[in-house]
Amino acid sequence: MNEVITTLLNHRSIRHFKDQQLSDEQIKAIVSCAQAASTSSFIQAYSIIGIKDKEKKRKLAEIAGNQEYVVENGHLFVFCADLFRHEMIGEIEQKEVASSIESTEKFMVALIDAALAAQNAAIAAESMGLGICYIGGIRNKLDEVKNLLKTPERVIPLFGMTVGYPEKINDQKPRLPQEHVYHEEEYEQDKSVYLQQLQDYDQVISSYYEERTGGIRKDRWSEQMANMLEKQTRMYMKEFVQKNKMNLR
Structure with a gap:
């Protein structure tokens, strides 16, 4: 067992952080590790938006269901699927790239790239003794998130990640066998x-x-999942994706 494996196996979501901000050096190191993740065909179809401003954090927390740890943390990252730069590349190189960018395949590539980068960031943060928690709740109202973060077309905020010094560490939830x-x-x-x-x-x-x-x-896990899946949530997503010119052809 090495330190990397130990770090991975000790993962748990942290929802209580000390009032201590990450340094710029820590943020830079975490983002550098995110960028070191594998990326399909070197496409690098993601971007990361860092949030320090407390008021922006508060607005994102409201969107995510009034989760206080979205406000009180060491730093908040928002990971985005991003094909905007690839549209710009098409203009620079005078190539027709819209059909490819708007395909289901490239949309999946952007999602996967962003997820791989985020997990690298999470492991990097945890290796520093920090805790993390993914925030999928920002997808509750993506129009508001896009306006707040000023993201252009072909960029979709996917999830947040709170990072900070743990105040409280819960027991680890057992995973599926x-x-x-x-x-x-x-x-x-x-x-x-x-x-x-x-x-x-x-x-x-x-x-x-x-x-x-x-x-x-x-409660049982099957009970939890059935109750969750019985409720239809964020059913606007297909329309939102298409509106942002990721048309899933």
Whole structure:
């Protein structure tokens, strides 16, 4: 076991931070590590917006569901899918690139590039003794986020990441069993095996919540997911993506 693996295996979301800002050197190092991530065909189809201004953080926190840790942290990063620069490249090189940029494939590339960069940033931050939490709630009202961050067409804010010095560290949530996630040679399609793995995991999660909350919560993972997926959320997303000239052809 080396330090990198130890850092990865110790990950947990941090939602309580000390009142201590990241230094410019720390921010630069985190962004440099994000940029070192793999990128499909060297396309680098993402951008990162750093937020220090407390009022902007507060507005983003409101959009994300009034999550206080979006305001109170060491630094807030917003990761964006970005094909704007590629449109500019087409103009510079006098090439017709719009059809490619507006394809589902390039949209997926931009999403994947941004996610890879973000995870590198997260690992870099945690290796410094910092904590992180991803903020998907900014997608609740992306029109407002775009106006606040002044992002152009072909740029879509995907998620935020709060980074800072942990004030409180919660117990780590147990993940799905590895045999349920990792398949060799082909996907496991024996439903009896699949359902048994889920039932076993449900018991692990129920016990985790019961112990963590002193018996207040005992919900199962399958129960959580079914309740969440039953509700339709952010159903405007396809229209929003198309409006921002990522037309998913």
